[in-house]
Every structure is written in structure tokens, then in C-alpha cells.
Amino acid sequence: MKSYKLASLAICISAALQTTSLSAQEVEKNEAVLETITVTAQKRVQSIQDVPISIATLNGEKFESIFSGGEDILALAVRVPGLYAESSNGRVAPRFYIRGLGNTDFDLAASQPVSIIMDDVVKENVVLKSFPLFDIEQVEVIRGPQGTLFGRNTTAGIIKFDSVKPSEDFDAYGKVAFGSFGTVNVEGAVGGGLADNIAGRFSFLSQQRDDYIDNAFSGEDDVIGGYDELAWRAQLLFTPTAELDVLVNLHGRDLEGTASIFRANVFTRGSNDLNENYDRDTVYYDGNLLGNGFDNNPQEYENFGFSVKVDYDFDEATFTSITANEEAEGFSLGDVDGGAGSGDTSVPGFIPFTAVTQDKLNDLEQFTQEFRLASNSDDALSWQVGAFYYDSSFNVTSIDGFFGATTVFHENTTWAVFGQSTYEVSEKLTVTGGLRYTEDEKSLRVGDQNVDGFALVIDAAQIQEYAPINVDDGQVGYELSANYKLDENTSLFARYANGFRAQSIQGRDVAFEGAPSVAEAETINSVEVGFKSDLLDDSLRLNAAAFYYVVDDIQFSAIGGGANNTALINADKGTAFGFEIDATYIVNDNLVLTGGYSYNNTEIKDDSLSVFPCGANADFGGNCRVLNPRTDDNRALIDGNPFPQAPETIFNFTARYSIPAGENGEIFAYTDWAFQGKTNLFLYDSVEFQTDDNVEGGLRIGYENFEHNYSIALYSRNITDEDNVKGAIDFNNLTGIVNEPRVIGIEGKISFF
Structure with missing residues (x-):
């Protein structure tokens, strides 16, 4: 299987390189040139080539192709060098990693070192980070600490999404796609002037997929795997004077579908290959937590938010105010053991005990306010100063059939x-x-505990009551960078950045008679050097950066063991070094190639830190074959291990070829491929819980008419139907989580101007 994957990728790359070689001599004849990409990584509009930070962007066809098969935000994983994402919570609560730095915590209160910014508003809670992507102008992946302008919890970097904004000019589009498994995607937007000095834009996304996975235990066909997602955004832009802009943004989403699909015993001890227990179209679930028959991993979430951005231009400076509020609630339920029954009668394979849990997010409210004053002159010195306030509150109810709620x-x-x-x-x-000073305060309070649980009846005297936990911290973050232009097409940059992630509190273990845990703040010191260049008469853009960082008191989540605990821990240090390369090559008017590669070498440095591995029993490591040294009580020493879910290498590649079709159209073919190198799934190192050589590709073949502004295309996502392991649950059997299946479909789009 691995040889087949690599061969497929090699054929694609070889064909592209041969085409590049044959066409290199024709560069001088090429009339197409690179477009100027502007970014707002430093909260002001700049050319990407002038910013002394490693940045990659996604927009246009490259962005739309990734999501053509009904994918959610996780589809961004491996599509940019240094960027990875995964989840064990279905289409909500994604976990992002940049340069190997992230957080594997699956709790709804988890803190992450990658910050998500949507339309200038931070989305701190993991559920808010999953807001669907549609009518997007551009995505910026800003690698490395960004604590000066964007605050704590950006030690790894930022993913910044900017939607298309209203303008006085009318424009609209509609897009419909049909695909395998009853997949239907409908997206559209309309915008333009509404009255004097008032413009508006409304956009929406509807994604649907039928259930396609059978529950062989209950005898139900096609009951798992589908979803129904609806999201919308309404914007109003007021420009009463030449100096004043007021942009109002209202948005919401409603999701009903299936949570993650857990698959029991799909690995054999001593191997990380999927075994005969794995069947993409079949699971064995006996969960009945909701009391209405077999639950089949349901998931429901709602989110509503608004923001108001005010820009006022003085003669020499611009004042900006951004006020935003987010609300969300919902739940996900999972048959976590991935199978049915227990003991000798369990399927598939041996499952010691059943485990079904539901996590419910209640009353999430997030309020943010930012004030900023920035110079807007052409002087040699430019500056900006500001203040930021953030306040959030929510509660999480965890339920299972034994301990209760x-x-x-x-x-x-x-x-x-x-x-x-x-x-x-x-x-x-x-x-x-x-320079930035940040003050951060967090608190946790335990409410109802073990309500209506069987454990309460047999073990009431042992239920521990926990006092409220309050932590606070204040730190200064800073950075210094330089950009030197060798000539008008090439520049060198260097950057040093310091930042921190505030203390974190984890309370999920309380639901399972475990104590809450606290991780101390982590601080990062990062250096990077790189170059940015537009070469070959503006037909080749080649950007690269090399980095090294050290995280003191790095926060990790020790997940799993015999009780599937979720405890926060600090390691003494975490270090990483590596590099990223981003390239775009316009071979000629008909052929455009893009490619990217990253290498991340991460290492945990703490010679005494240990965690319970899979199953946590003393029989040679429990369910899996642990490769780390062990303590007397069977804990795995993790010193020297890579960070969890940190791909060592990432490679991505796209090619677009078009030929004229009549005077006003073209026929095109577009393909994109992504490769994920060796990745350790947990803090400890085991044979079973690591992946390598994961490959996914996509293809679009279609026709575009420029006169009437429409296109129609056949598409396929995961075109070779790869079965790639994306995650695992290790506490009572060898449970795996795999990627989405191949989707083949047809898509049409029409635009109006």
C-alpha cells in the first residue's frame, strides 16, 4: 500500500517536472506573470514579499478545490507546508499544529497554541474555530509566534481568514455540487450598494451528506457518517464620510450530523497497518446513552456571532475599533471504544469494557474588544499601538453510562x-x-457531579469534591525583525520572537472521579531566517524560511492510559528546528505549478517526565508495543520523543493546465496532492500509533466561459481512495480514526457582475 501511494505521487511529480523542463526555455515568451499578494499579518496591508515573516496564502481555485467534496476546515491539513490539523470530535473542535506545535487535548475547554482569526476576530474556543469556510477572499497561514500583535496563545502561529467584504459594485455568485454518498454543496453570495454610502453582502453555505456507514451490531444500514450543515454571513458597510467606515458582520451556523467514527481494534499489536477488522463502510456500535435505541454517534451544534469594525482616518493616523461577540452550544456523542459488547463476546476483536460518552457545550459566550491607532503616512517611521480585552465563559457537561453527568x-x-x-x-x-504586555486570568468551578450515575450508587463515599481553581499570569512578549532587499525582486529577512501561552485548566477528569489539572504558562523563543524572491521575469515565486525554537515549560496533554484520562502536564523544554519552502511557477499561459515542502524536527526534553501508555497495564505495555523505557509502575518515559501529531515532513503540489475553447472559454484540468510524513500520535512512542506516507490527491476537469462567467467541472477528492489513519484512542483497545472516503461529483458555478 505504501509503495502504491508513493508511486502515485512520484508519477504526478515526475510529469510536472518533465513539463517544467520542456517549458523552461519558453519563459521569456510567457505573457502571464505572478500576481501581487497582499496580506495583513502585521495588521496593515502589505505585499507578502515585504513582510519579514514566513507566510503562505490560499485563495481562489486552490482554496475552492480543497473544499469541493463537502470537506470542513480540517481539509486545510497538509495543504500548506508546516500546517497540520486533526480532530476526534467530527466537524467541530479541530486541533491545529504549525511547525509541529499544537495540542492534542480533545476537551471542549482545550487551549491551543495556534490561533484562529476570522474577519479580525479571534476564535478562542475550539468549537468557534470550526466555523465553516465560504465566500473567502484569502487564507493566511502565519508561521511562528505572533504574540506582539495577536496576543497569548499564538506561540505556534495564526491561521487568518478574511471573507469577501461588501462594496458599492454589484456582484453575486452561485455554486452547486453533487457527489458520492448523496453529497450536496450549495454556496452563494450577493452584494452591492443598497443606498447612498451603504453597501451589503449576504453569503451562505449548505453542506449535506447522507449516512453511508452500516451499524452491523444493530443491523441498521446507512445510519452513520452523514451531516447537514448550514452557515450564513450578512455584512453591512456604512461610509457616511470619506474618513469613516463602519462594517457590521452577523453570522451563524447550524450543524446536525455524525461525530467522529471510532473503529475498534483496527490495528494488530506490533503493526500500524489497518487489519481485517477495518471496513470503511461498517462499524459495530452498541452505545445507548440517549436512551432512544442505538445512538450512532450524533452531533449537533449552533453558533451565532456579530462584530462591528470601525475605521476612522485622521490626517496622519487611522483609529480602529473591533467589537465582537460569539455564542455557541451543542453536543457530540461517541461510542468511544469503537465496538460492541465486552470481553469474549465483543466485536470486532477484544474490548475489555464498553465506553460511551457525551460532551455538551453550554452557554458559551465570548466578548472581545480591540482598539488600535496606526500611522498611515509615507514616512520612514510607521507605528501602531493598541489595547485588547477578552472575556469568555461556558460550561461543559460530560456524561457516560457509568459515572453519570x-x-x-x-x-x-x-x-x-x-x-x-x-x-x-x-x-x-x-x-x-x-512589544506587548498581557494579563490573563482563568478559573474552573465544579458544579453537579456524577448525577444519575451507577458509580454514585456503589461509590458515593469516594466522590471527591473540588474547590474552585483560579490562576493568573502576566507576561511581556516581544519581537525584532529585519528585511533587506537585495534587489527589487529578492529580499532576505530575519526574525526573533518571544511569546507565551497562558496557564491552562483541564476539568474533564472530574467526570470520571479524577482530579482537575493545571499546566503552568509556557514561553517560546523563536528565531527564523529566510528569503523571498520573484524570479524568471516574474514567473517564479520562491519563498523559504528556516527556524529554530525553544519552548520552556511546554504544555502537553497526557491522554489515554487505562482510564482515558486527559491530564495537563508541563515538560521542561520542547525544541524544534526545520524549514519551509513555498513555490509558484507560471510555466506559460496555460500551465501553472505550485509546490511546498516543510521539515519539522521536534523533541521533548525532560528526562523524568512519564505518562501511562496504551491500556496502562504491565503486560509488555498493555495493548500496544511501547518503544520507550518504562518506570517501575509501567509509565513510559517520553524524553527525546517528537511532539504528538507533528508531521516530520509535509509536501504539497498543484498543477493547472488549460487550453482555449473558442474565443471566450477554456478547458482546464487541475490536480492537487498532499503528502504527510512520519507522525507520532501520542506522547509516548509505540509501533501501532504512528503513521507515515499518508497521501491524498484531488482532480478537477472542466470548462470555464469568460463571457458569461460560468464554469462546470467534474471533481474527485481523495481520488485514489486512500485509507489514512488520522488519530487513535488507546485506552482499552487499538481504536483508530481514518480519513474521509473518495468523493466523485460534478460542480457548476455562475457569477454576475
């Missing part, structure tokens, strides 16, 4: 002041410095 309440308040300045020392050299 337990609710924990979380609150988090943050405020910060920041400033950044850039000085043009000469026409070639620009220097930037930034």
Missing part, C-alpha cells in the same frame, strides 16, 4: 496593551520591533 464551569479574562514600529533605515533595509 458532571458539569464544570470555565471563565477566562484577558487584557493587553501592545505596540509595533517599523523604520526604513534605507531603501534596502527595514527594521521592525514590537
Whole structure:
């Protein structure tokens, strides 16, 4: 299987390189040139080639192709060098990783070092991070710590989404796609002037897929795997004067579908290959937590939010205010053991005990306020100063059939002041410095505990009551960077950045008679150097960066063991080094190639830190074959291990070829491929829970008419129907989580101007 995957990828790359070689001599004749990409990574509009930060962007056809088969935000994984994403919570609560740094915690209160910014608003809770992507102008993946302008919890980097904004000019589009498994995607937007100095835009997304997985235990066909997602966004832009802009953004989503599909005993001890227990179209579930028959892993979430952005231009500076509020609630239920029954009668394979849990997010409210004053002159010195306030509260109820229901309440308040300045020392050299002070407070309070649980009856005297937990921390983050232009097409940059992730509190273990845990704040010191260049008469863009970082007191989540606990821990240090390369090559008017590669070498450094491995019993490591040294009580020493879910290598490649069709159209073919190298799934190292050589590809073949602004295309996602392991659950059997199946379909789009 691995040889087949690599062969498929090699054929694609070889064909592209041969075409590149044959066409290189024709570059001088090429009339097409690279477009100028502008980004707002430093909260002001700049060319991507002038920003001294490693940045990659996604937009247009490259972005739309990734999501053509009904994918959610997780489809961004491996599509950008250094970027990875995964989840054990279905279409909500994604976990992001940049340069190997992330957090595997599956709890709804988890803290992550990758920040998601949507339309200038931070989405801190993991559920808010999963808001569907549609009518997107551009995605910016900003690698490395971004604590000066964007605050704590950005030690790994930022993924920044900007939707298409209203304008006075009318435009609209509609897009419909049909695919395998009854997949139907409908997306559209309409915008333009509504009255004098008022413009609006409304956009929406509807994604549907039929259930296609059978529950062989209950005898039900096609009861798992589907979803029904509806999301919308309404924007109003007021420009009463030449100096004042007011943008109002309302948005919401409603999701009903299936949570993650857990598959029991799909690995054989001593191997990480999927075995005969794995069947993409079949599971064995006996969960009945909701009391209405077999639950089949349902999931439901709702989210509503708004933001108001005000920009006022003075003669020499612009004042910006961004006020935002988010609300969300919902639940996910999972047959976590991935099978049915227990003991000798369980299927598939041996399952010691059944495990079905539901996590419910209640009353999430997030309020943010940012004020910023930035210079807007052409002077050599540019600057910006600002203040930020964040307040959130929510509670999570965790339920299973044994311990009952337990609710924990979380609150988090943050405020910060920041400033950044850039000085043009000469026409070639620009220097930037930034400083931010952040104060962060978190609290956890345990509410109802083990309500209506069987454990309460047999073990009431042992149920522990926990006092409220309050933590606070204040730290300064800073950065210094320089950009030097060798010539008008090539620049070198260097950057040093310091940032921190505030203390984290984890309370999910309380639901299973375990104590809550606290992780101390982590701090990162990162250096990177790189170059950005537009070569071959603006037909080749080649950007690269090399980095090294050290995280002191790095936060990890020790997940699994015999009780599937979720405890926060700190390691002494975590280190990483590596590089990223992003390239775009316009071979000629008909052929465009893009490619990217990243290498991340991460290492945990703590010679005494240990965690319970799979199953946590003393029989040679429990369910799996642990490769780490062991303590006397069977814990695995993890010093020297890579960070969990941190791909060592990522490679992605796209090619678009078109030929004219009449005077006003073209026939095109577009393919995209992504490769994920060796990845360790947990903190400990075992044979079973690591992946390598995961490959997925996509293809679009279609016709586009420029006169009437429409296109129609055949598409396929995961075209070779790869079975790639994306995650696992290790506490009572060898449970795996795999990627989505191949989807083949047809898509049509029409635009109006």
C-alpha cells in the first residue's frame, strides 16, 4: 500500500517536472506573470514579499478545490507546508499544529497554541474555530509566534481568514455540487450598494451528506457518517464620510450530523497497518446513552456571532475599533471504544469494557474588544499601538453510562496593551520591533457531579469534591525583525520572537472521579531566517524560511492510559528546528505549478517526565508495543520523543493546465496532492500509533466561459481512495480514526457582475 501511494505521487511529480523542463526555455515568451499578494499579518496591508515573516496564502481555485467534496476546515491539513490539523470530535473542535506545535487535548475547554482569526476576530474556543469556510477572499497561514500583535496563545502561529467584504459594485455568485454518498454543496453570495454610502453582502453555505456507514451490531444500514450543515454571513458597510467606515458582520451556523467514527481494534499489536477488522463502510456500535435505541454517534451544534469594525482616518493616523461577540452550544456523542459488547463476546476483536460518552457545550459566550491607532503616512517611521480585552465563559457537561453527568464551569479574562514600529533605515533595509504586555486570568468551578450515575450508587463515599481553581499570569512578549532587499525582486529577512501561552485548566477528569489539572504558562523563543524572491521575469515565486525554537515549560496533554484520562502536564523544554519552502511557477499561459515542502524536527526534553501508555497495564505495555523505557509502575518515559501529531515532513503540489475553447472559454484540468510524513500520535512512542506516507490527491476537469462567467467541472477528492489513519484512542483497545472516503461529483458555478 505504501509503495502504491508513493508511486502515485512520484508519477504526478515526475510529469510536472518533465513539463517544467520542456517549458523552461519558453519563459521569456510567457505573457502571464505572478500576481501581487497582499496580506495583513502585521495588521496593515502589505505585499507578502515585504513582510519579514514566513507566510503562505490560499485563495481562489486552490482554496475552492480543497473544499469541493463537502470537506470542513480540517481539509486545510497538509495543504500548506508546516500546517497540520486533526480532530476526534467530527466537524467541530479541530486541533491545529504549525511547525509541529499544537495540542492534542480533545476537551471542549482545550487551549491551543495556534490561533484562529476570522474577519479580525479571534476564535478562542475550539468549537468557534470550526466555523465553516465560504465566500473567502484569502487564507493566511502565519508561521511562528505572533504574540506582539495577536496576543497569548499564538506561540505556534495564526491561521487568518478574511471573507469577501461588501462594496458599492454589484456582484453575486452561485455554486452547486453533487457527489458520492448523496453529497450536496450549495454556496452563494450577493452584494452591492443598497443606498447612498451603504453597501451589503449576504453569503451562505449548505453542506449535506447522507449516512453511508452500516451499524452491523444493530443491523441498521446507512445510519452513520452523514451531516447537514448550514452557515450564513450578512455584512453591512456604512461610509457616511470619506474618513469613516463602519462594517457590521452577523453570522451563524447550524450543524446536525455524525461525530467522529471510532473503529475498534483496527490495528494488530506490533503493526500500524489497518487489519481485517477495518471496513470503511461498517462499524459495530452498541452505545445507548440517549436512551432512544442505538445512538450512532450524533452531533449537533449552533453558533451565532456579530462584530462591528470601525475605521476612522485622521490626517496622519487611522483609529480602529473591533467589537465582537460569539455564542455557541451543542453536543457530540461517541461510542468511544469503537465496538460492541465486552470481553469474549465483543466485536470486532477484544474490548475489555464498553465506553460511551457525551460532551455538551453550554452557554458559551465570548466578548472581545480591540482598539488600535496606526500611522498611515509615507514616512520612514510607521507605528501602531493598541489595547485588547477578552472575556469568555461556558460550561461543559460530560456524561457516560457509568459515572453519570458532571458539569464544570470555565471563565477566562484577558487584557493587553501592545505596540509595533517599523523604520526604513534605507531603501534596502527595514527594521521592525514590537512589544506587548498581557494579563490573563482563568478559573474552573465544579458544579453537579456524577448525577444519575451507577458509580454514585456503589461509590458515593469516594466522590471527591473540588474547590474552585483560579490562576493568573502576566507576561511581556516581544519581537525584532529585519528585511533587506537585495534587489527589487529578492529580499532576505530575519526574525526573533518571544511569546507565551497562558496557564491552562483541564476539568474533564472530574467526570470520571479524577482530579482537575493545571499546566503552568509556557514561553517560546523563536528565531527564523529566510528569503523571498520573484524570479524568471516574474514567473517564479520562491519563498523559504528556516527556524529554530525553544519552548520552556511546554504544555502537553497526557491522554489515554487505562482510564482515558486527559491530564495537563508541563515538560521542561520542547525544541524544534526545520524549514519551509513555498513555490509558484507560471510555466506559460496555460500551465501553472505550485509546490511546498516543510521539515519539522521536534523533541521533548525532560528526562523524568512519564505518562501511562496504551491500556496502562504491565503486560509488555498493555495493548500496544511501547518503544520507550518504562518506570517501575509501567509509565513510559517520553524524553527525546517528537511532539504528538507533528508531521516530520509535509509536501504539497498543484498543477493547472488549460487550453482555449473558442474565443471566450477554456478547458482546464487541475490536480492537487498532499503528502504527510512520519507522525507520532501520542506522547509516548509505540509501533501501532504512528503513521507515515499518508497521501491524498484531488482532480478537477472542466470548462470555464469568460463571457458569461460560468464554469462546470467534474471533481474527485481523495481520488485514489486512500485509507489514512488520522488519530487513535488507546485506552482499552487499538481504536483508530481514518480519513474521509473518495468523493466523485460534478460542480457548476455562475457569477454576475
